[in-house]
Amino acid sequence: MNPITAKNVTVAYQRKPVLQSIDFEAPEGKLIGIIGPNGAGKSTLLKSILDLVPKASGEVNIYGKPYRKQRQKVGYVPQRGSVDWDFPTNALDVVLMGRYGQIGMFRRVKKKDRREAMSCLEKVGMDQYANRQISQLSGGQQQRVFLARALAQNAQVYFMDEPFVGVDAATERAIIQLLSELKDQGKTVLVVHHDLHTVRDYFDWTMLLNVRKIAFGPTTETFKKDLLQKTYGGKLTLLDQEEEQEVTPLA
Amino acid sequence: MLEILSNPNVQWVLFGTTALGIAGGVLGSFALLRRQSLISDAMSHAALPGICIAFLIVGEKMMGALLVGAGLTAYLGTYCIQAIAYYTRLKTDAAIGLVLSVFFGIGIVLLTFINNLPIGGQAGLNEFIFGQAAAMTSSDVRVISSVALVLVIITILLFKELKLLIFDREFARGIGLPTTVLNGLLMTMIVAAVVIGLQAVGVVLMVAMLIAPAITARYWTDRLDVMVILSGVFGAISGILGTVTSAPISGMPTGPIIIVAACIVFFVSLIVAPKKGLVVKAYRLQQLRKQTAREQILQSLYELVEEHYQASGSLTDFAREEIRALRPLSERRFRKTLNGLERSGKIDAKEEGYALTTSGRETAHNVTLNNRYMQMYAMHEARFANLQMEKRNWDFLSLPEEERERLHALLQEHQLEPRLMQGGRL
Numbered sequence: 042m043n044p045i046t047a048k049n050v051t052v053a054y055q056r057k058p059v060l061q062s063i064d065f066e067a068p069e070g071k072l073i074g075i076i077g078p079n080g081a082g083k084s085t086l087l088k089s090i091l092d093l094v095p096k097a098s099g100e101v102n103i104y105g106k107p108y109r110k111q112r113q114k115v116g117y118v119p120q121r122g123s124v125d126w127d128f129p130t131n132a133l134d135v136v137l138m139g140r141y142g143q144i145g146m147f148r149r150v151k152k153k154d155r156r157e158a159m160s161c162l163e164k165v166g167m168d169q170y171a172n173r174q175i176s177q178l179s180g181g182q183q184q185r186v187f188l189a190r191a192l193a194q195n196a197q198v199y200f201m202d203e204p205f206v207g208v209d210a211a212t213e214r215a216i217i218q219l220l221s222e223l224k225d226q227g228k229t230v231l232v233v234h235h236d237l238h239t240v241r242d243y244f245d246w247t248m249l250l251n252v253r254k255i256a257f258g259p260t261t262e263t264f265k266k267d268l269l270q271k272t273y274g275g276k277l278t279l280l281d282q283e284e285e286q287e288v289t290p291l292a
Numbered sequence: 293m294l295e296i297l298s299n300p301n302v303q304w305v306l307f308g309t310t311a312l313g314i315a316g317g318v319l320g321s322f323a324l325l326r327r328q329s330l331i332s333d334a335m336s337h338a339a340l341p342g343i344c345i346a347f348l349i350v351g352e353k354m355m356g357a358l359l360v361g362a363g364l365t366a367y368l369g370t371y372c373i374q375a376i377a378y379y380t381r382l383k384t385d386a387a388i389g390l391v392l393s394v395f396f397g398i399g400i401v402l403l404t405f406i407n408n409l410p411i412g413g414q415a416g417l418n419e420f421i422f423g424q425a426a427a428m429t430s431s432d433v434r435v436i437s438s439v440a441l442v443l444v445i446i447t448i449l450l451f452k453e454l455k456l457l458i459f460d461r462e463f464a465r466g467i468g469l470p471t472t473v474l475n476g477l478l479m480t481m482i483v484a485a486v487v488i489g490l491q492a493v494g495v496v497l498m499v500a501m502l503i504a505p506a507i508t509a510r511y512w513t514d515r516l517d518v519m520v521i522l523s524g525v526f527g528a529i530s531g532i533l534g535t536v537t538s539a540p541i542s543g544m545p546t547g548p549i550i551i552v553a554a555c556i557v558f559f560v561s562l563i564v565a566p567k568k569g570l571v572v573k574a575y576r577l578q579q580l581r582k583q584t585a586r587e588q589i590l591q592s593l594y595e596l597v598e599e600h601y602q603a604s605g606s607l608t609d610f611a612r613e614e615i616r617a618l619r620p621l622s623e624r625r626f627r628k629t630l631n632g633l634e635r636s637g638k639i640d641a642k643e644e645g646y647a648l649t650t651s652g653r654e655t656a657h658n659v660t661l662n663n664r665y666m667q668m669y670a671m672h673e674a675r676f677a678n679l680q681m682e683k684r685n686w687d688f689l690s691l692p693e694e695e696r697e698r699l700h701a702l703l704q705e706h707q708l709e710p711r712l713m714q715g716g717r718l
Contacts, residue, residue, distance in 0.1 A: 088462075091465075091466050092465075093462050093465060093466070109468070112466070112467060112468040115466070117462075117463060117466045119460070119462055119463060123460070123462065124459055124460045125325075125459070128325065128458070128459050128516070129325070129510065129513065129514050129515055129516045129519050130455070130459065130514075130515065130516055131514065131515070134515075134516075135459075138452075138455075138456050138459070138460070138463065139467075141452055141453070141456055141464075141467055141469070142467035142468055142469075144452075146450070146453055146469070147449050147450065149452075150452065169683070174514040179682070190463075194467070210674050211678055211680075
């Protein structure tokens with residue numbers, strides 16, 4: 042069964058369509074990039090799958106069932122700018138929030154949850170920062186804490202909104218490393234991405250999106266000049282030299 | 293003062309102000325972190341018409357009924373703010389200003405109307421404007437403290453959910469928390485914390501009962517659980533201080549004195565709190581300036597000696613003006629730092645000026661080397677991202693040999709290698 046099946050997903054803000062009739066079926070165990078110009082609806086697609094914005098029409102199933110029945114199977118990394126990093130809490134505590142769904146309402150956080158959260162911090166190389174106030178972390182470190190929180194959800198399908206924005210080279214490598222580990226465990230990761238240079242290196246599958254779905258499939262088939270031109274309009278010049286390069290997947 | 297405390301009326305008042313101090317402090321932390329300080333001010337002002345309407349309906353000063361009325365219009369006011377901000381082009385601050393003054397205005401009109409009624413004169417609803425803690429009866433206090441207790445219990449039970457709701461609402465929704473319900477609950481709790489303080493502190497000052505303990509607590513901790521507890525404690529302390537100081541003096545308004553007490557606790561924290569307090573900040577800045585001046589003088593002297601040594605192969609001393617010209621410091625700082633360096637045996641005063649001692653040369657060499665590594669690191673940051681220098685407090689000399697080699701090769705490339713003491717000796 043496919044981890045994500047979307048049928049006819051349409052999102053509109055006051056009648057202006059942001060996403061129009063998006064259909065796709067994501068295969069299991071792949072790293073999937075969603076690319077497209079600004080305002081193409083990339084983040085909105087993630088949010089509509091997660092019911093964070095209302096859909097005007099369409100439905101999304103996670104492993105064959107609606108999202109609200111499959112929350113435990115889904116992990117989410119929002120954009121880093123979406124929270125107040127001055128909030129009085131430390132890195133470990135943020136990661137623990139990923140366990141709240143499994144702990145349940147009214148219940149306390151247990152030692153086991155702490156250990157679990159700690160090992161998630163370790164996986165992103167942030168265990169030494171567990172007790173650091175979150176405002177004292179660099180942008181890249183904050184992003185890694187968010188990733189660790191998603192790992193703590195122990196999900197099957199992950200959604201990440203621009204995880205590479207404003208991070209240092211070390212964090213970018215750490216994230217890629219982590220994504221490929223997730224893939225090896227048979228998990229599916231959907232990443233909103235905007236850096237065209239790295240698409241071929243990072244993602245097995247790619248969706249080209251500009252309000253409508255332009256293409257969706259293995260990166261080798263979709264990351265093509267004509268399709269990209271269709272997605273971005275005539276704005277792209279960098280692709281001409283990109284075309285020459287060989288494809289060498291890192292992840 | 294102690295005899296005053298044995299008075300049962302004063303005891304009730306004390307109990308009441310403590311309870312509302314705790315509730316105000318606890319819920320105030322949440323309001324503060326949600327950036328709703330001003331909304332809670334509007335809430336308390338919007339409670340006034342509710343109190344008057346409830347009084348007109350019930351016909352007597354029944355605390356429970358008045359609080360329900362207060363809560364309803366406070367809630368309505370909050371709703372209006374959100375609706376105005378959502379449906380119109382007005383921003384939240386304008387909506388708050390509008391709602392606060394309109395509701396308060398209606399409240400004053402109703403209050404004047406009631407005061408002119410035959411039953412109104414003695415009712416003493418005026419106390420709700422600036423508060424009159426001394427007027428609290430034992431039954432009022434029972435109502436106030438039960439509400440406060442319920443608020444604290446809910447906070448304990450739903451602590452982690454409320455925390456996540458405030459920190460990252462979308463994520464909370466993503467993991468399946470009923471965020472709409474929780475949000476409504478938190479709003480109701482803040483409204484409840486506001487209305488129970490109205491009799492003692494009044495609609496005008498109530499916001500301080502929420503915000504002052506919370507901002508005070510924020511100075512002492514970086515953890516939400518500690519902050520909420522401290523905020524409750526500070527609220528309670530303010531309530532107790534205010535009541536105990538005002539009780540023995542007739543005509544002293546308890547509510548405003550509670551607020552003054554809360555503000556004093558805040559100012560003390562602002563100055564003495566560890567890490568964020570002004571004293572600690574000033575001390576740290578002073579230390580940093582001292583250290584920087586020391587390193588700058590050492591490096592200047594080192595560079596002068598280095599240049600001279602390369603040209604002539606000998607060491608010499610340099611006049612203070614020459615040293616100071618490289619990295620200008622204030623006269624006072626310069627003199628003090630030179631004296632300090634001399635006392636610790638890093639430099640020697642000569643007739644013409646100053647020279648580095650042997651140990652001074654070593655220290656100056658390390659300072660210079662570290663700063664030049666820093667220069668290389670900044671030029672080629674992407675290549676050295678793996679070093680995590682921030683964790684090493686920017687001490688490049690503590691790096692493993694091979695990493696230092698990489699930086700050193702760059703130094704040589706840019707011909708910035710410190711020339712004195714190569715291989716550990718001059």
